Structure formats: structure tokens, C-alpha cells
Amino acid sequence: MTSAIVVDDIRKRYRTTVAVDGLSFEVGTGEFFGILGPNGAGKTTTLEIVEGLRRPDSGTVRVLGVPPWPRNAALRSRIGVQLQTTALFERLTTAEQIRAFAALYRVPVRRADEMLEAFGLTGKARARASALSGGQAQRLAIACALVHDPEVVFLDEPTSGLDPQARRNLWDLLRKINAEGRTVVLTTHFMDEAEVLCDRVSIMDNGRILRCGAPAALVRDLAAAHRITVQAGAISVEAAVRSFPDAVVTGDDESLTIATPDPAAVLAHLATRDALRGLSVRGATLEDVFLTLTGREYRP
Structure with a gap:
């Protein structure tokens, strides 16, 4: 399996706080990869470095064969990002929201409307984002991240705050995204979510990876x-x-x-x-x- 993402010994410090401390891992093309850890473990900082939103103090990252920092316009069109906090234009309708993202990526409006249907949001096309439920807002955020058909998708706690039904429905969508050949990198606090969705997971704490492997293999090795x-x-x-x-x-x-x-x-x-x-x-x-x-x- 070729590597879609290669992270080699990255470090990031904020004054006296070490957020990422010599992290290295690879994600294969088409893999569903999870990053797990308690609050403050460095998950979001790691993801932001890989996405090109933050510059590492040292170490290297390559996404689809190129470094994400300095910001690379060609790479931005090949990755999709759903941030930990969903920030939508509250006064725009659902359709206007995704069409705005499509315009930024120079994608035809037809593609935006297709994404609304694919994510079960056609019935909410005229509703403002502020009127959406938590699950609908998360589906819209992911649809916006996918409207330009990226090869790699980053999802930072996409099911946080959702009820069990909304979580399960979103799982089905994430499986579909991955089954279409996209590489997916996920952070989550839900262990059952990681077990169900991820091919491999890395468990990190204090900015370091403690263990990495298939969920079933990690459980088997525990010998509990x-x-x-x-x-x-x-x-x-x-x-x-x-x-x-x-x-x-x-x-x-x-x-x-x-x-x-x-x-x-x-x-x-x-x-x-x-x-x-x-x-x-x-x-x-x-x-x-x-x-x-x-x-x-x-x-x-």
C-alpha cells in the first residue's frame, strides 16, 4: 500500500507546553486511520499540522507526496477538512452554504446540489444553517469538505455532541466516503466509533504515540x-x-x-x-x- 500521508518526527511547542513531541506515522492510500487520545494529548495540533494549518517547529510532513506547509494551493484542492468546531454561515441557507464552498473551489453548482442529495439534506436546502439540528449541521460541514471531491479527508471529532441515531447515520456516511476510495483521517473520543470505522488507530498522549495498529490487534495484544x-x-x-x-x-x-x-x-x-x-x-x-x-x- 502506498502512503497518502507520511509524518516524520514532528514537534510543536507553545511556550512551556509541548503539544507534539516527536510524532511519526504513515497513513496508507484508501485507509481509514484514527487518532485517539485524552483531552490535551495533541490530537488536534497534530491534525492541523498535517492539514497545513500550523507549521511544525521541526520534522517533516508529506501529504500526497508534497509538504502541506508552506500552504500549497494545489494541495488544498486535493484535501478536505472538517474542523473540530463546525463554523457555518448562519444566515445562509443550506444550499447557499454548500454552493459557496463549491464556488471557492470552482466546482459547478450541479456538484453542490448532488452533495445535498447524497447527504440527505435536500429537504433542508432552503433552511438556514442556524435552524439545522446537530446531526444535520455535521452532515453539511462534511458535505462542504467533500464538495470538491478531495482524495484525503480530515475529520476532527465529527460526531461530538450527536445523539446515538445521528452518530450511527453519520457512521454510514463515513463508511461510504471511505469505500469510494478516499483516505480518511479521524480524531474521536468514542472508542466504539474507532473500532467500527478505522482500519488502524494510533493512541497518543502527551504529544506522543503510545501504540498504533488495527483495533482488533491492539485488543488482542492487551490479553485482558x-x-x-x-x-x-x-x-x-x-x-x-x-x-x-x-x-x-x-x-x-x-x-x-x-x-x-x-x-x-x-x-x-x-x-x-x-x-x-x-x-x-x-x-x-x-x-x-x-x-x-x-x-x-x-x-x-
């Missing part, structure tokens, strides 16, 4: 215990402790949970005792990986 939960009374806590000495057993009036590295043996034993009532099994997730790497403490 599976949590098996059954209805309270199916088996007593004392019996579970005796039967599974290598497991961590907890229980209350509603349920009993067994955290074990060997779920097959536990499930087999519970089955022989007819103790599977209310059964649920939960393996490790990308969120477990994230918390293991970045910690659980509150961030200022």
Missing part, C-alpha cells in the same frame, strides 16, 4: 480478562471462588461476575451446574486498551 456474568443465585460467590481460583469473582444481589483469562473453562463448568441463567460475556475492548495506556485519572 473476559468478564462472565450470570444471574445471582445461579452459583454462589463462595462456590465460584473455589471453582475458579485464578479468577476474580464479584457479586451482588443481582448478578455474579467472574473475570478470567480462560473463559472456555469457566463457561463449561457453569454449564455442567446449569448456572448460565442471565449469561453475558464481555471481552476486552479498545476502551480497555485506551485506559490501560493513558490511565484513568481525571485530566485538567
